[in-house]
Amino acid sequence: MVPSMVFPALLAIIKSDCQVEASETPTRHLAVLNVGLSNGLSEEVLLEAAFATGGKVSRVEMCPGKSYCFLTCCTPQEAQLIFEGMHNIAHIGQDGAVAYMSYVKEVPIFEAGNQWNRSLPNGLVLLKDFVSEAEEADLLAAVASKEQTTDQEENSLKHRKVRHFGYEFLYGTNNVDPNRPLEHQPIPRACNILWSRLGDGKLSDNWDWSQPDQLTVNVYEPGHGIPPHVDTHSAFLDPILSLSLQSDVVMDFRRGQETISLLLPRRSLLIMSGEARYDWTHGIKPKHLDVVPTAEGNLTTQARSQRTSLTFRCLRQPSVCSCSFPQLCDTRQSSKPQSQDLSEQATSLEQQNVHEVYDKISQHFSETRHSPWPQVVQFLDSFEPHSTILDVGCGNGKYLNCNTQLVAFGCDRSQGLLEVGRARGFQIFRCDCLSLPVRSASMDGCLSIAVIHHLATPDRRLAALREMARVLRPGGRALVYVWAKDQRRNDKKSAYLRQNKAVNRQRTTEEEQRQKQQKEMDTHTLLPIHTNRTEFQQQDVLVPWKTKDDQSKTFLRYYHVFEEQELEQLVNQINTEVELIKSYYDQGNHCVIFKKL
Numbered sequence: 001m002v003p004s005m006v007f008p009a010l011l012a013i014i015k016s017d018c019q020v021e022a023s024e025t026p027t028r029h030l031a032v033l034n035v036g037l038s039n040g041l042s043e044e045v046l047l048e049a050a051f052a053t054g055g056k057v058s059r060v061e062m063c064p065g066k067s068y069c070f071l072t073c074c075t076p077q078e079a080q081l082i083f084e085g086m087h088n089i090a091h092i093g094q095d096g097a098v099a100y101m102s103y104v105k106e107v108p109i110f111e112a113g114n115q116w117n118r119s120l121p122n123g124l125v126l127l128k129d130f131v132s133e134a135e136e137a138d139l140l141a142a143v144a145s146k147e148q149t150t151d152q153e154e155n156s157l158k159h160r161k162v163r164h165f166g167y168e169f170l171y172g173t174n175n176v177d178p179n180r181p182l183e184h185q186p187i188p189r190a191c192n193i194l195w196s197r198l199g200d201g202k203l204s205d206n207w208d209w210s211q212p213d214q215l216t217v218n219v220y221e222p223g224h225g226i227p228p229h230v231d232t233h234s235a236f237l238d239p240i241l242s243l244s245l246q247s248d249v250v251m252d253f254r255r256g257q258e259t260i261s262l263l264l265p266r267r268s269l270l271i272m273s274g275e276a277r278y279d280w281t282h283g284i285k286p287k288h289l290d291v292v293p294t295a296e297g298n299l300t301t302q303a304r305s306q307r308t309s310l311t312f313r314c315l316r317q318p319s320v321c322s323c324s325f326p327q328l329c330d331t332r333q334s335s336k337p338q339s340q341d342l343s344e345q346a347t348s349l350e351q352q353n354v355h356e357v358y359d360k361i362s363q364h365f366s367e368t369r370h371s372p373w374p375q376v377v378q379f380l381d382s383f384e385p386h387s388t389i390l391d392v393g394c395g396n397g398k399y400l401n402c403n404t405q406l407v408a409f410g411c412d413r414s415q416g417l418l419e420v421g422r423a424r425g426f427q428i429f430r431c432d433c434l435s436l437p438v439r440s441a442s443m444d445g446c447l448s449i450a451v452i453h454h455l456a457t458p459d460r461r462l463a464a465l466r467e468m469a470r471v472l473r474p475g476g477r478a479l480v481y482v483w484a485k486d487q488r489r490n491d492k493k494s495a496y497l498r499q500n501k502a503v504n505r506q507r508t509t510e511e512e513q514r515q516k517q518q519k520e521m522d523t524h525t526l527l528p529i530h531t532n533r534t535e536f537q538q539q540d541v542l543v544p545w546k547t548k549d550d551q552s553k554t555f556l557r558y559y560h561v562f563e564e565q566e567l568e569q570l571v572n573q574i575n576t577e578v579e580l581i582k583s584y585y586d587q588g589n590h591c592v593i594f595k596k597l
């Protein structure tokens with residue numbers, strides 16, 4: 001079969017997208033059509049299917065926002081194994097997408113996904129070959145021995161099996177009870193070989209402890225993992241040690257949206273201290289295969305086998321943490337009021353930092369919003385004359401008269417902005433985007449431009465999309481724009497970042513003011529105040545708005561800035577039958593068009 005004859009349309013798309021040419025004879029490279037990030041499929045499910053064919057993959061390129069991806073093998077023969085085992089045969093992911101393959105002459109390289117070539121989080125140290133194979137066997141025997149597990153059943157609820165020594169780690173509270181040491185189950189003596197190996201080095205200079213008093217043993221079968229977490233600050237001192245036995249595994253460290261993956265080889269010791277212990281989460285994805293870097297700088301897949309890890313910690317007493325990393329610190333968090341539930345907190349945040357702010361800044365805000373975005377206009381122009389369009393969160397109504405052939409309505413929460421729009425003669429009404437007073441299936445099109453990033457929980461953002469899906473008629477289409485966390489694409493700064501240069505002179509005073517405001521707020525909120533016209537460090541932020549007349553007066557608007565693919569994933573969760581028909585990045589915004597089926 002000549003694949004390029006079979007899927008000319010799909011191949012034409014990848015050719016025009018990434019200048020990749022199909023090859024009629026086998027090469028090392030395969031394009032996998034119909035399998036990609038935009039149809040919700042991950043590298044992992046793809047690799048499992050490829051692995052099952054017996055062919056070995058040396059590199060994977062998932063393409064941001066696309067429904068295809070690429071695999072590279074060491075030889076064309078390997079690629080052929082995968083081609084023959086998968087093309088039009090393999091059903092990938094939960095929905096069973098059929099994989100269509102084609103040999104290609106080469107593979108494009110995308111910037112995304114390179115979480116390997118980054119430097120490690122500060123305070124993270126990996127000591128390879130920390131124990132010998134003989135010591136590994138002794139340690140495994142010591143932590144497995146039956147006499148020591150008498151008063152504790154292995155806990156299979158957590159998938160992986162866990163066993164504790166010294167003190168039990170209580171998963172209900174994520175803490176230990178210092179008054180209840182496991183008297184009959186001390187840390188096995190076999191572990192003592194480890195401390196002398198650490199004791200004399202510089203490594204231990206900043207440590208809070210010299211010998212651990214708590215050990216958790218985790219036994220992972222292939223496919224098991226541990227969710228991203230931080231070991232409770234108030235429960236344990238610095239550092240945390242983890243010895244890997246029996247199998248390599250990849251551990252992911254995350255801070256905000258940054259992810260760094262690290263291969264923990266069998267018999268290595270991982271030391272998490274300082275920032276790595278307090279400010280980054282660590283976790284292991286529940287997978288059978290890991291993607292690991294090769295010495296040549298490629299990626300390859302590696303099957304996991306059973307892995308046992310020994311995590312050594314030392315209790316903190318009293319259990320009050322005084323670290324300087326508030327983000328994940330339970331001591332800091334618990335001093336904040338926690339009385340309201342999440343949705344109440346979300347509504348009050350939106351009330352204070354969205355609705356009230358827009359009401360106050362409406363006049364000035366409206367003056368800064370005049371030129372319509374070309375791609376939004378293009379979307380509006382794609383409708384037949386006399387189509388009904390609802391702009392949800394229409395602000396001053398600038399999209400309502402772009403195409404006078406349409407019957408366009410707008411709605412907004414902000415009384416101030418509505419007044420501006422009303423004065424311009426638009427048909428607008430006041431409502432909340434979570435409950436549109438509009439009949440179901442009545443609109444040909446919906447717009448939501450820079451609106452749902454002001455909603456403070458994923459459920460509320462999804463609910464807003466569902467409302468739009470509800471009011472669309474079958475066949476109707478919606479366009480949604482949200483602010484992207486990533487304000488730079490292909491090395492090009494968004495308009496928002498580009499303004500930075502112009503205001504450089506003010507920068508220091510702005511930054512000082514921001515820090516001052518942040519200090520004042522710290523006692524009741526953990527949301528960071530963003531420094532305007534710089535890249536986003538976090539997804540949930542307060543963005544300052546300075547009024548025109550009184551520069552000293554700053555309003556803080558709440559934003560949830562979106563990660564790559566986050567908006568697409570929300571669209572996939574809308575229950576009404578909708579189809580994502582386009583997603584793109586436009587000057588600092590993630591954008592989707594979806595259609596009601």
Ligand SMILES: O=C(O)CCC(=O)C(=O)O
Binds near residue numbers: 216226242243282
């Ligand atoms: O398996 C590991 O290496 C880590 C275990 C861990 O993070 C924990 O038990 O808190």
Ligand SMILES: [Fe+2]
Binds near residue numbers: 230231282
């Ligand atoms: Fe941990």
